[in-house]
Amino acid sequence: MNIVKILKLEPDEKKNGDQIRKHKKRVRAVFSFAIMILLLIVLFFTAINIGSLQVGFGELMEGLFIKYNANVATIYDLRFPRIVISILAGAAVVVSGVLFQAVLKNPLADPGIIGISSGAGFAAVLITAFAPALYFFTPLAAFLGGVIAFFLVYCLSWKGGLSPLRIILTGVAVNAFFTGLASTLKSMAGGDRTGAAAIVEANITQKTWDDVTVLFPYVAAGLFLALLFSGECNLLSLEDKTARGLGLNVNVTRIIISLVAVLLAGISTAIAGAISFLGLIVPHIGRILVGSDHKVLIPFSALSGAFTFLLADTIGRTIATPYEVSAAVIMSVIGGPFFIILLRGSRKYAG
Template identity: 75%
Template sequence: MDKSKKSILSFIVISLLLAIMFVIAVNTGSLSVSIGKLFKGLFVSYDADVATIYDLRFSRIFISILAGAAIAVSGVLFQAVLKNPLADPGIIGISSGAAFVAVLITAAAPNLFFLTPIFAFFGGVIAFFMVYLLSWKGGLSPLRIILTGVAVNSLFTGISSAFNSMSGGDRTGVASIVEANITQKTWDDVHTLLPYVIAGLILAILFAGECNLLSLEDKTARGLGVNVNRTRIVISLIAVLLASIATAIAGAISFLGLIVPHIGRIFVGSDHKKLIPFSAIAGAFTFLTADTIGRTIAAPNEVSAAVIMSVIGGPFFILLLRRSKKYGN
């Protein structure tokens, strides 16, 4: 099978998997309906069961889809900018920086709820530049980026946990961000997240060509007329935006932005014009799957999707690290 047909088939398969997981997520719980009844209840006539599912589950499902897409694409962009296949907004501290500011706003100024993604974005920018500057030593070493990111991540995670303790563990506020728990998320959260994610994904797709050029040596890219430093900064800000807005609503999720891009490269290759949209769909599917597993694995109790991703992503990260000889320097 040639690459073009493989890419088309991969897009079809991942889209079908997302649709199937959507139906499974809708019917996961004490109340379930058929596809026909769901469609009729949503678009034709009122149905009490469908209305209940719509109010309780749909907002959570859409948050999982939007946040998963945003985090996965953010991982693609960071890996392109840093030329580091191990880069992930959760691992290198971007998500924890955004989460810290989101926690701060939630605890100190809850009336600014709808502006939380904007404040979280500034927190993500601060974390990114901390990692970038602290790991710079005559150039950027992939290993130094990871180690510095882990330290920055620990710093912001610790401070956020302290705020969580001082807030009394309010699950609908600070704790939901710290623990990446989306149990009580509502349609207000969806409406807050939606425009930022759409804007970020559109910008990411528009800069897909520049991401391809950044994969070349800097001298080669400059020879093609690319302002490498400016392009790197712009794409970094898009990546921070996507990671931060997802974190502001869904909490800090690690490894999603690491796993999905690698899977994407297997199926559609390294061309970012294909990799970015594929990663968006695959990220939505992966996060929705993790959240659905978390809802069922210990029912009636729940396990956060962040925990599910850590259990899966930790070994995946170790495997990548062991297989990448150049990171041993």
């Protein structure tokens, strides 16, 4: 009789345990979202006041919405565009990394590491250096350059299937190729005195509201599409046979999501330059905090990416005052060791 009671209780206990775990995950996700939003707001107002001009919160709000204030106007014209671009580009690059990791089933996929950003950067430099009149078409050119780079990585990595190791090695080679071409074009266009140099070196010091105007609609569209395909990203994490059994056209879905990922990486590169490791580090942290469900992971990664890149840019502005260190350099210094740790800890690369 006792055995029968135990057998009857076991399913109930298991069900209760699953519900408790789901509740804990939900609470942790909500808490993580709240903390990240708070951190981003605090960092935003901190970044505004880092520099020779500083204003209080009340003075800032008054100068923005009530009456003219010379200090607030200067900050609005010089610092605000840079801060907004950091937020938009950070969100775009990280969500691009999330999508690439889902499509390629590769935890080390990152638009910078696998050459997408460098391909987009080369196309953007090409337009900036030799056809500046077409500046507003730079994001589209960068998108095309990113598509070409992704096509090369995908084709050159294919050998009876996609090996995560081959993708990384091929991506490194493609990245080096396009980076070399972009650096050559930068030198031909006049070295450090051109907009081409800003793209190659990921320097956002002189960005204006015109750059924000160019970047914003593409980022908004890309993030919307990423959220739209979040369910398909979850299905791609399954075996291809299982996904097909659930009615998913795996190949077409991979292509569409890849194009969205390239769009996000390309447009951010066109304005902010190539940023490596950002799309690798933040998604992994996001999975630890909110789980692997892309419907939650994508919006959290967007917030985390915005915070991380703005933090890197803020550190770069202050660490060597009066000189500046590019946010991309800060990310490389942090991301290099992180990449090695992931590489050593991944079973796929253990051999």
